[in-house]
Amino acid sequence: MAAISSPLAVPTARRELPGDLAMWCFILAELAVFGIFFITYAFARSANVAMFDESQQHLNRTFGLVNTFILITSSYFVVRAVESIRHDRGQACARWLGAAIACGALFLVLKVVEFVAKYEAGITMSTNTFYMFYLFLTFFHFMHVILGMVILGAIALKARAGGYSRASHAGAETGAAYWHMVDLVWIVLFPLIYVLH
Amino acid sequence: MTSSRTATLQWASLLALTTITFQIAQSGMSGWGFILPILLIILIKGRIVIDRFMELQGVAGPFRWIVLGWLITVLGLIAFAFHLTGDL
Numbered sequence: 275m276a277a278i279s280s281p282l283a284v285p286t287a288r289r290e291l292p293g294d295l296a297m298w299c300f301i302l303a304e305l306a307v308f309g310i311f312f313i314t315y316a317f318a319r320s321a322n323v324a325m326f327d328e329s330q331q332h333l334n335r336t337f338g339l340v341n342t343f344i345l346i347t348s349s350y351f352v353v354r355a356v357e358s359i360r361h362d363r364g365q366a367c368a369r370w371l372g373a374a375i376a377c378g379a380l381f382l383v384l385k386v387v388e389f390v391a392k393y394e395a396g397i398t399m400s401t402n403t404f405y406m407f408y409l410f411l412t413f414f415h416f417m418h419v420i421l422g423m424v425i426l427g428a429i430a431l432k433a434r435a436g437g438y439s440r441a442s443h444a445g446a447e448t449g450a451a452y453w454h455m456v457d458l459v460w461i462v463l464f465p466l467i468y469v470l471h
Numbered sequence: 472m473t474s475s476r477t478a479t480l481q482w483a484s485l486l487a488l489t490t491i492t493f494q495i496a497q498s499g500m501s502g503w504g505f506i507l508p509i510l511l512i513i514l515i516k517g518r519i520v521i522d523r524f525m526e527l528q529g530v531a532g533p534f535r536w537i538v539l540g541w542l543i544t545v546l547g548l549i550a551f552a553f554h555l556t557g558d559l
Contacts, residue, residue, distance in 0.1 A: 288531045298534055305538065309545045316552035323556045339493045343486060349524050350482035357474055447526075454525045458538075461516050462545060465509050469496040470553070 292356075293448035301455045304418070308459045311414075312466055315407045322403065327471045329404035332395075337388050338468040341381050342460065345419075348377030349457040352426070352450045355433075359443045364433045367446065371430035374453065378423040385416050408467055415459060422456045425449040481523050488512050506553055510546050517542040 291298060319326040355370035392409070399406045429449040432438060438446050492512050495505065521542065522528035527535035 289526075289529050291530050291532060291534055292526045302534075302537060302541075305541045309541055312545050313548045313552070316549040317555075320552050320556045335493065335496060339489065342489045346482065346485045346489065349520065350478060350485075353478045353482075353524055354475060357478070451525055454520055457524070458517060458520045458542075461520060462513055462542070465492055465496075465513055466549065469492060469509060470506060470549070471501070 293444055293451045297448045297451055301451060304455060305459070308411075308414075308463075311407070311411055312462060315411070315466065318403055318407065325402055326404045329402060329408075330468070330471055332397075333408070333468050334388060334391070335468050337384055338464045341384055342464050344377050344381045344384070345457045345460050348374040348381070349454050351377065352453050355429075356443070356446055356450050359433060359438045359446050360440055362440045364436050364438060367438065368430045368434035371426050371433065375423050375426050375430070378419050378426070381419055382416065385412065389413075411463060411467060415456070415463060418456050418459070422449075422453045425452055478523070481519050485516055485519055488516050506550070510550055514542065514546055 351370045351374035355367045355374065358364075358366040358370055389409075389412075392405075397405050397409075399409045426449055429438075429446050433446065492509055495508055498505075518539065521535065521538050525538070527538060
């Protein structure tokens with residue numbers, strides 16, 4: 275089993291798509307929307323580099339770093355939840371999902387603290403184009419975190435009630451895929467908005 | 472190695488790569504030596520999430536390539552936009 279010891283190791287067998295096909299279509303649509311905004315941000319920046327770079331310096335990178343740690347950790351908890359249900363451990367699955375939801379809640383609290391700090395500094399979407407992108411993209415992602423938490427919560431309740439089994443757990447995989455998409459988007463968003471200049 | 476230990480290794484790798492991104496950000500560097508390593512780290516982190524957490528590696532059908540293609544396209548166009556400004 276040495277082949278799977280690396281984070282990027284290649285499994286050999288072809289498998290079915292985990293979760294529901296409809297959710298994967300939704301995920302692709304979401305990625306397309308975020309992708310368009312990311313690319314638009316990058317090209318909008320090229321029209322006014324000095325303003326974007328100066329405004330970026332007022333963002334709290336440490337908040338972004340901590341929030342990245344939190345979302346990555348929540349994704350790990352979701353991986354463990356899916357693994358648990360594949361071993362018929364519904365209660366453990368619910369506990370891992372509860373931990374992931376707690377991470378999501380912490381992420382939201384930190385984002386609210388960040389938003390309030392910007393509001394108190396008089397920064398709004400009208401301040402300049404950089405802040406328009408920053409506030410819009412982070413708030414748009416914020417709403418996806420909330421939706422993801424609702425989905426994970428529903429899955430946790432069903433897992434706790436014994437609604438999933440080793441043989442039937444596509445719902446858990448579907449919710450997990452959505453949550454990982456939220457994580458993937460943040461993995462691009464954080465360095466793009468907070469770091470790259 | 473069990474799947475939970477593999478997942479833990481992947482999680483630790485993602486945290487380490489995020490820390491490296493932060494260290495590069497705090498270094499005060501700019502230009503090629505600043506932007507390209509960060510984009511490369513995003514690509515590696517994204518691939519771990521796509522292939523391992525989303526479990527798209529080894530899946531039948533085009534979904535893995537669509538999602539990986541999304542990531543590569545977005546990062547490529549971001550690099551191009553930064554190239555236009557002379558940052559790259």
